[in-house]
Amino acid sequence: MDDTSTATSISVGIRDAGLVCEITICAGADPETVGEAVCVSELRGQGVEITREVSERLAELLTLHGEDPDSPHAMVVAQGQAPVHGQDGRLEILPKFDAELAEAGETASEPGESGVGMDHHVRSAFALVESGEQIGTLHPPQPGEDGRSVTGETIVAKSGKTLLLNTDESVVVRESGAIVAAISGVVQIEGRKIRVLQRLDVHGSIDFSTGNIDFPGDVVINKSVKDCFHVQARRDITVHGLVEAASINAGRDLHLLGGAACREKGTLCAERDIEARYLNECDLSAGRSLVVEKEIINANIAVGADLISPNCTIIGGMAYVTGVCEVAEIGSERNIPTMLSLGKGRDADRLSGKAESLLQTIGDRLVKSQAQHDQLQNNTAKLTPAQAEQLTELQFEIGTYRRLEGSLTGAVEGMQRAVEGVAAVDLTVLKRMWRGVTILLGVWEAFIEEPIKGPFKITCNQSGKPILTDLTADSSVELSTVARVRSRIEDEGADEAIAA
Amino acid sequence: MKILLVDDSKTMRNIQKSVLGQLGHTEIEEACDGVDALSKVGAFEPELLLVDWNMPNMDGLTFVKKYRQSDKTTPIIMVTTETERARVVEAIKAGVNNYVVKPFTPDLLSQRINETLEKVAA
Numbered sequence: 001m002d003d004t005s006t007a008t009s010i011s012v013g014i015r016d017a018g019l020v021c022e023i024t025i026c027a028g029a030d031p032e033t034v035g036e037a038v039c040v041s042e043l044r045g046q047g048v049e050i051t052r053e054v055s056e057r058l059a060e061l062l063t064l065h066g067e068d069p070d071s072p073h074a075m076v077v078a079q080g081q082a083p084v085h086g087q088d089g090r091l092e093i094l095p096k097f098d099a100e101l102a103e104a105g106e107t108a109s110e111p112g113e114s115g116v117g118m119d120h121h122v123r124s125a126f127a128l129v130e131s132g133e134q135i136g137t138l139h140p141p142q143p144g145e146d147g148r149s150v151t152g153e154t155i156v157a158k159s160g161k162t163l164l165l166n167t168d169e170s171v172v173v174r175e176s177g178a179i180v181a182a183i184s185g186v187v188q189i190e191g192r193k194i195r196v197l198q199r200l201d202v203h204g205s206i207d208f209s210t211g212n213i214d215f216p217g218d219v220v221i222n223k224s225v226k227d228c229f230h231v232q233a234r235r236d237i238t239v240h241g242l243v244e245a246a247s248i249n250a251g252r253d254l255h256l257l258g259g260a261a262c263r264e265k266g267t268l269c270a271e272r273d274i275e276a277r278y279l280n281e282c283d284l285s286a287g288r289s290l291v292v293e294k295e296i297i298n299a300n301i302a303v304g305a306d307l308i309s310p311n312c313t314i315i316g317g318m319a320y321v322t323g324v325c326e327v328a329e330i331g332s333e334r335n336i337p338t339m340l341s342l343g344k345g346r347d348a349d350r351l352s353g354k355a356e357s358l359l360q361t362i363g364d365r366l367v368k369s370q371a372q373h374d375q376l377q378n379n380t381a382k383l384t385p386a387q388a389e390q391l392t393e394l395q396f397e398i399g400t401y402r403r404l405e406g407s408l409t410g411a412v413e414g415m416q417r418a419v420e421g422v423a424a425v426d427l428t429v430l431k432r433m434w435r436g437v438t439i440l441l442g443v444w445e446a447f448i449e450e451p452i453k454g455p456f457k458i459t460c461n462q463s464g465k466p467i468l469t470d471l472t473a474d475s476s477v478e479l480s481t482v483a484r485v486r487s488r489i490e491d492e493g494a495d496e497a498i499a500a
Numbered sequence: 501m502k503i504l505l506v507d508d509s510k511t512m513r514n515i516q517k518s519v520l521g522q523l524g525h526t527e528i529e530e531a532c533d534g535v536d537a538l539s540k541v542g543a544f545e546p547e548l549l550l551v552d553w554n555m556p557n558m559d560g561l562t563f564v565k566k567y568r569q570s571d572k573t574t575p576i577i578m579v580t581t582e583t584e585r586a587r588v589v590e591a592i593k594a595g596v597n598n599y600v601v602k603p604f605t606p607d608l609l610s611q612r613i614n615e616t617l618e619k620v621a622a
Contacts (some may be wrong), residue, residue, distance in 0.1 A: 383603070385554060385581035389509060391603030396515045399606050 534558025
């Protein structure tokens, strides 16, 4: 409340919480009576400090009044110093993680890129953070500065308040105020709540609006994965929609709830299990089991453990199943060529093929070097120094190739023995296996030339020969009685190969 | 053991290095002629030298003669196409300890190296 002093001809008012003091001289007041002494006395009476500035203002006011005593005059003669209140603690988020900036398009997932000539597949719409990476800074409150009234009293400044962050163990606030991710993941900021989540939820599809995904935790995609995009996660990946010609790589399990139609371009890979509604023209590799609800069409699949899908039909393509295989049908009425390799890993087969090709190359070089060596040695009466050196080189080459050939042959044989040794065949077909199906069972190859009605099981007997068991009649016959079966080892009897 | 290979052919040096590697020797220095070898013996201080005869700049025989002026004991094996008796004697007189004639097999080179080292040790 303002405090006003009333005299006969002057009044002193203090307002604005003691920060302003104003003197008013009434109209008609006698300049001779209303002088400096009276004014100073009145100000002192109100407790106002008389500084040089105040005296100067007062003199100015009295001069004005002396020039025109019939009019009232008012003037602010003293001003205090307002307090500067302290600032509250505040949160500063780095632009990369600031959702508002991101929405305004002010952040770039790849700093320094202008967007010209860049691959838009690699742009990411998500604020991904690596463990140890700074997310933002928590600034402490500022103390503020006290003010002073016209009467010389201290006006206490308000202190800033500490901002209390809501974090969990996924985020660490250092002494310096740096807010750092304790784990890798996606940053979630809601007001004062900051978290690093190990699950990335993509509400739409993986397309140009999201870019490729490479996430350190779980990824859940609510729609589809479009052509040419990559999704990689260190843990599980779940796709609710369709996977097109994209590549997906899960560090643990892969759930393809909408199926995959990869048009022979997409690859699907999981270190552990894969479940899918259907698989069409894709290259798939499951470290452990595969479960398919409907069908596998023209796909190249490798299953590290079991393929148990009692309602699934495999049509076309190549399937390697290391463990138990149980499906409804294999092949189709139209005799589509379909290959199934049981009890042997695709990688082992490829490795074996590579080693054999390398052996062939070494063998060819050995023959060539030996021919050069023999020609030089047999057709030259006296060697020139250059020929002598060439012969030494050829002898060295031949020795090296022979050593390589020997050790590689041993390794390939050992690997083949190891693979065949663990080749346990267990195939159950519940409905039918059609003509055109080829089954590789260890050293045997079976060509289905007439449809075989299920339910039946194919295994190998103690002597290693494939047998077919009718699960309805519970009777067994050698597979060769219902299919054309031959040994895969040429120039050797299969029995001898198994014995070896 | 520190071994210096002196040969102008990199392929030959590689073959010798491979044979020495199989014998367990890995501390190997290479020189492409006699001049290069003389510049390296001081710092490297080899314990065995394999020296080719025919090389540019300074041939193997000249190198052996110069090297023997300061070092009379480190074994030297001459690896060469020179087979004439007089040439062999000339090399032995210059201070060569053993002789391998090209073409040689890795086994023969390995045998000569072992022989030479055994003789020196005895």
